Amino acid sequence: MSKQIKAYGLALYKKEKNKIKLLLCKSIKSESKWGFLKGVQLAKETAKQCAKREFREESGINVYIDDFEQYFEQKNKEKDIGLWLVNAKNIKNIDKYFFQDKLHDNYLSWENSKVKFFDLDNLPQFKKKQKELILNIKDFLESKNQPH
Numbered sequence: 001m002s003k004q005i006k007a008y009g010l011a012l013y014k015k016e017k018n019k020i021k022l023l024l025c026k027s028i029k030s031e032s033k034w035g036f037l038k039g040v041q042l043a044k045e046t047a048k049q050c051a052k053r054e055f056r057e058e059s060g061i062n063v064y065i066d067d068f069e070q071y072f073e074q075k076n077k078e079k080d081i082g083l084w085l086v087n088a089k090n091i092k093n094i095d096k097y098f099f100q101d102k103l104h105d106n107y108l109s110w111e112n113s114k115v116k117f118f119d120l121d122n123l124p125q126f127k128k129k130q131k132e133l134i135l136n137i138k139d140f141l142e143s144k145n146q147p148h
Helices: 047-059 128-144
Strands: 005-016 019-027 037-040 071-074 079-087 112-119
Touching: 005 047, 005 128, 019 037, 019 128, 037 047, 037 079, 047 079, 047 112, 071 128, 079 128
Parallel strands: 005 079
Antiparallel strands: 005 019, 005 037, 019 112, 071 079
């Protein structure tokens, strides 16, 4: 029996003027569907090491594992996906990577046609295999942003 493929990544978010934005990518293979920056775990990697490496490969942005927050996962037939939330305010010089919420082309990996922040209230069409993840993350971030 073959072992289930595991993919890990990060859901980078930022708060701006009482709005929360989430960083998403559109694969070069996709016409219109968006997803999270993530990739397949290598044999000797921990899940967190994989998430850190894949996020860096796809965005050029280095994130420290100490900045990983809440964990979310979605189990799928071919590949299980795990994501950690990371607050963009914890990343030094984060603004140098973006112009108007879009990742500068020189940081874009060959795997993606676009990487940009989306307002939680205005998310694009999502990949089916990540639909549960986006809904859970959106619910979590919205509840976290409510005054308690």
